[in-house]
Amino acid sequence: MKLGIGGKNKQEQEALLRLAAIVESADDAIIGEKLDGTIISWNQGAERIYGYSADEIIGKPISILIEPDRTEEIPKILDGIKRGQKIDHYETVRVGKDGKKINISLTVSPIKDASDKVIGASTIARDITERKRMEEELKKTMAELERSNAELERFAYVASHDLQEPLRMVSSYTQLLEKRYKDKLDADANDFINFTVDGAKRMQQLINDLLAYSRVGTRGKPFELTDCEAVFEAAVANLDMAIKENKAKMTHDPLPTVMADEGQLVEVFQNLIGNAIKFRGKQPPRVHISAQPDKDKWVFSVKDNGIGIEPQYFDRIFIIFQRLHSEVPGTGAGLAIIKRIVERHGGRIWIESQLGKGSTFYFTMPMKGEKSS
Amino acid sequence: MTSGKTGGPIEILLVEDNPGDVRLTHEALKDGKILNKLHVIKDGVEAMAFLRQEGKYANAIRPDLILLDLNLPKKDGREVLAEIKSDSYLKRIPVVILTVSKLEEDIIKTYDLHANCYITKPIDLDRFIAVVRAIEDFWLAIVKLPPRALKRK
Numbered sequence: 001m002k003l004g005i006g007g008k009n010k011q012e013q014e015a016l017l018r019l020a021a022i023v024e025s026a027d028d029a030i031i032g033e034k035l036d037g038t039i040i041s042w043n044q045g046a047e048r049i050y051g052y053s054a055d056e057i058i059g060k061p062i063s064i065l066i067e068p069d070r071t072e073e074i075p076k077i078l079d080g081i082k083r084g085q086k087i088d089h090y091e092t093v094r095v096g097k098d099g100k101k102i103n104i105s106l107t108v109s110p111i112k113d114a115s116d117k118v119i120g121a122s123t124i125a126r127d128i129t130e131r132k133r134m135e136e137e138l139k140k141t142m143a144e145l146e147r148s149n150a151e152l153e154r155f156a157y158v159a160s161h162d163l164q165e166p167l168r169m170v171s172s173y174t175q176l177l178e179k180r181y182k183d184k185l186d187a188d189a190n191d192f193i194n195f196t197v198d199g200a201k202r203m204q205q206l207i208n209d210l211l212a213y214s215r216v217g218t219r220g221k222p223f224e225l226t227d228c229e230a231v232f233e234a235a236v237a238n239l240d241m242a243i244k245e246n247k248a249k250m251t252h253d254p255l256p257t258v259m260a261d262e263g264q265l266v267e268v269f270q271n272l273i274g275n276a277i278k279f280r281g282k283q284p285p286r287v288h289i290s291a292q293p294d295k296d297k298w299v300f301s302v303k304d305n306g307i308g309i310e311p312q313y314f315d316r317i318f319i320i321f322q323r324l325h326s327e328v329p330g331t332g333a334g335l336a337i338i339k340r341i342v343e344r345h346g347g348r349i350w351i352e353s354q355l356g357k358g359s360t361f362y363f364t365m366p367m368k369g370e371k372s373s
Numbered sequence: 374m375t376s377g378k379t380g381g382p383i384e385i386l387l388v389e390d391n392p393g394d395v396r397l398t399h400e401a402l403k404d405g406k407i408l409n410k411l412h413v414i415k416d417g418v419e420a421m422a423f424l425r426q427e428g429k430y431a432n433a434i435r436p437d438l439i440l441l442d443l444n445l446p447k448k449d450g451r452e453v454l455a456e457i458k459s460d461s462y463l464k465r466i467p468v469v470i471l472t473v474s475k476l477e478e479d480i481i482k483t484y485d486l487h488a489n490c491y492i493t494k495p496i497d498l499d500r501f502i503a504v505v506r507a508i509e510d511f512w513l514a515i516v517k518l519p520p521r522a523l524k525r526k
Contacts, residue, residue, distance in 0.1 A: 164473050168496045169393040175498035176400065204496050 029104075029125040032111065035082060037062045037074055040120065049104070049127045051097030062123075065094045067101070081110045081121045091128065103132040149217070156214030160207045167207065171200035202331075206321065209333030213320055216340040221261045223345070228255035228300075231262060232289060235269035239277070246285050248277050253290035256298055258365045264341045269302075271334045272361050276304035278328060281356070296367050297347065303360040309353045318349070338363075382408040383513050386436035388420040388453065389413065389471075390445055394494070398440070401505035407513045412436065417448025421456055424463055435521065436466060438512050441488075443472040443479060451482060458487040465519045467512055 023030050029046035033039050039062055042054040050057075050065060057064070063074055070093065077087055087108040094102050104125045111120040174196045182190065232252055236243065243250065250273070258265075269289070276287045288303045309317065309324065316322050320336035335349075342349045342363045353359035385402070389395050395413050402409055412434075414420045420441075423430045439457070443450035450470065457463045467489040472479070475493050483491055492508070495501050512518075 161474070164496075165391065168473070168494065169391070171496055172397055172498045172501060173393065176397075179498070201496075 027126075029123070029127075031062070031123040031125070032120060033062050033123065034120050035078060035118065037078060046125070049096070049102060049125065050094070056097075065096075067093060067095055077106075077108055078121065081108060082118055084110050084112075084118055086110065094125070102127060103129045153214045153218045156210060157218065160211040160214065163207050164204070167200055167203055171197060171204070174200065205331050206333075209320075209331045209337070213333060213337050213340065216264070216337060216344060220264060220341075220344055223259040223261055225257055226260040226262045226265055227257050228265070228291065231255075231260075231265045231269055234266045235273055238266070238270050239274055242274065242277050246277050246280060248280075248285040248287060251286070251288045253288075255289070255291050255300075256293075258298060259368070260345055260365065261341075264344070268338045268341055268363065271338045272302040275334065275361075276302060276306055276359070278330075279304075279306045279325070279359075281305060281307050281358075293367070294364070297364045298367060299362055299364050301360050301362050303358065305358040308355045308357050308359050309351065310355050311353075314351050314353070317351070382410045383438070384410050384412065384434050384436045385438050385440060386412045386414065386420070386423065387440045388415075388417070388445060388450070389440070389442045390415045391442075394442070397498075397501060398505055401502040402509060405506060405509050407509055409509070409513070416446040417450065417453045419447075420445075420453050421448065424457065424460075435463075437518060437521070438508075439466055439468045440471050440508070441468050443470060443474055443483070451486060454483060454486045454488055467516070467518065469508055469512065471508075 024043050026043060026045045027048075029049045030041075030043045031039060031046050032041035039058055039060055042052070042057055047053055052064075063071055066074060073092065077090075080087060087106060090106045090108075092104060092106060094104050096102050105128050107124045109122050110118040111122055113119050174193055178190070178193045178197070185193075232255055236250055242248070273287055273289075277285045283305055286305045289301065290303075291298045291300045293299075313324055317324065318335050318339045321332045322336075323330065323332035339349050342365075346366045347364035349361065349363040351359055351361050387395060387398055389398070399411060402411060412423070414423050422428055423433045424435075426433050441450050441453060445453070450472070454468055454470070457466065457468060464487070468487075470483050470488045470491045471494060472492075473494050480491050489512075492504060495504060
């Protein structure tokens with residue numbers, strides 16, 4: 001801002017008046033001060049924020065607005081101003097007339113005369129108390145959410161862990177019963193034993209899956225640079241038997257390197273490829289994996305020629321223990337687990353499919369690794 | 374049936390609080406190849422009293438093998454293991470951890486405490502029996518153990 005000296009024509013005067021009106025009606029505090037910190041102008045915004053009227057404060061030092069433990073801020077700011085430096089959106093605390101602390105964002109600019117000499121400073125202060133309060137509240141809510149999430153994971157973990165023991169008893173002793181008394185019992189009794197053993201085994205699987213689901217967050221490793229080609233190879237190696245048995249053909253485009261928990265990413269690939277084989281059609285399974293850049297993320301796709309899924313089930317398949325095919329073995333936890341993994345990495349997962357025409361699962365991974373949760 | 378290295382039966386200490394597991398272990402060892410005697414203790418404090426021949430265990434035998442569960446009342450298996458492995462009279466006794474936990478941190482922690490091996494109890498009965506037999510076979514027939522120390526110094 002430059003101040004012209006004297007000799008203004010009418011147009012210039014009108015422009016100045018308009019400017020003064022704008023300054024006066026601004027929501028922000030706009031304060032002029034000399035290089036020694038003496039206040040020389042004070043708008044209504046400043047009065048609203050700090051509580052002092054212009055009459056009260058003009059001529060007083062700016063340090064009147066400052067807490068005792070922050071007084072060193074003023075000379076620092078003014079030193080910069082003297083050298084022609086501007087201060088942008090500096091967040092600090094000031095004290096109002098009533099002694100209340102006010103969070104403000106400061107922009108301080110040098111005021112120069114016609115010869116470009118710095119003769120003072122203009123300060124624009126925005127009251128950010130409300131914003132700060134919201135931020136604090138958000139922080140608190142986040143902490144609370146994190147705590148309750150951790151508690152929930154801990155709960156699921158303990159529950160599933162402690163459930164194993166009695167289940168082992170049911171299963172073991174039913175099997176022992178079968179072993180010892182098989183010949184002494186009739187066909188009904190043998191059926192009952194089989195149902196009990198099967199039930200216990202299924203319960204065991206459910207508990208294990210619940211455990212795996214709850215551990216995605218708590219037992220995850222920090223993200224590191226991960227080569228998705230290697231991840232693909234590992235997943236395929238783990239599925240070797242199923243691939244050979246089904247004569248499945250695996251192909252893939254070049255795959256990128258991302259920031260990820262490698263073990264978890266292998267799980268994602270393995271689950272999606274495994275599903276593509278498990279839910280195969282009459283033709284031998286063909287699975288193609290690719291990754292396309294999309295702005296700040298990679299969109300991975302796993303495309304198969306399997307039985308496909310009707311659109312009304314697209315959301316349901318990602319919910320834990322929801323299954324569509326009772327004749328296919330499994331508990332229905334796989335997609336729920338990998339959804340959590342993808343989300344932990346800051347991505348999302350979805351499916352496009354037509355019944356009888358195969359499915360394509362998509363998931364995204366941020367290009368720049370975000371910090372591990 | 375073979376007998377223990379000094380003529381008597383092999384003495385096994387099972388530290389396990391679940392009676393179902395105790396019985397299963399009994400069942401598995403009953404028809405084993407090696408003549409053995411199973412001593413059962415149900416919590417960590419009692420286990421240490423047994424091993425240190427304190428109180429009512431003054432005449433307890435020093436076992437040839439310890440099967441130790443991790444989650445025990447009063448004093449948990451990790452503490453029992455740490456005490457055994459820092460006691461010069463007891464530390465040569467092989468300790469087999471037999472637990473439901475598959476947790477990586479439990480596995481690492483117990484090996485750090487010098488457990489001799491770590492086994493997760495299988496849910497399947499036949500596999501459980503196979504595991505107990507394998508423990509018996511390996512630790513009592515294949516492995517060469519140090520001679521029995523007769524007295525605590």
